[in-house]
Amino acid sequence: MDVRGPRFAAWITTGVLVLVLIVSAFSTAGAAVLIALQAIVFALGALYGPRRSPYGWLFATFVAPRVGPATETEPVPPLRFAQLVGFVFAIVGFVGFAAGSGVVGAIFTAFALFAAFLNAAFGICLGCKIYPLTQRFTSRTPVASSSSTN
Secondary structure (H helix, E strand, O other): EHHHHHHHHHHHHHHHHHHHHHHHOOOOHHHHHHHHHHHHHHHHHHHHHHHHHHHHHHHHHHHHHHHHOOOOOHHHHHHHHHHHHHHHHHHHHHHHOOOOHHHHHOOOOHHHHHHHHHHHHOOOOOOHHHHHHHHHOOOOOOOOOOOOOO
């Protein structure tokens, strides 16, 4: 997948999450609605892949035709995992805001914001970095024994 798509999505996500934090200073209910909408975007990205998420559609429709062919690509499974991680943080943030705990909502929104901003500004996808570890722990391939039997 063209790396510019996920970075474009990360910029939008960064903006949405900043808006959530600003709104949370005035209304936890308003923040809950916004973070719930972002959670839906994360869920769609995790379930169907980044190309089929709303921000992926925006990139493919309006940006990709104007920027030329991809010069760098990245695999989709780590991106889907990163969307799942974002979804988890957004859901915990939503629960915090919905329960009236602006502090919990803001903390988990800030975690998601940090990850989105790292990806947008520097191309560092934290979920993508964690993905190989999850594969290592969930792999069903037997590990070769280092001992020899003679």
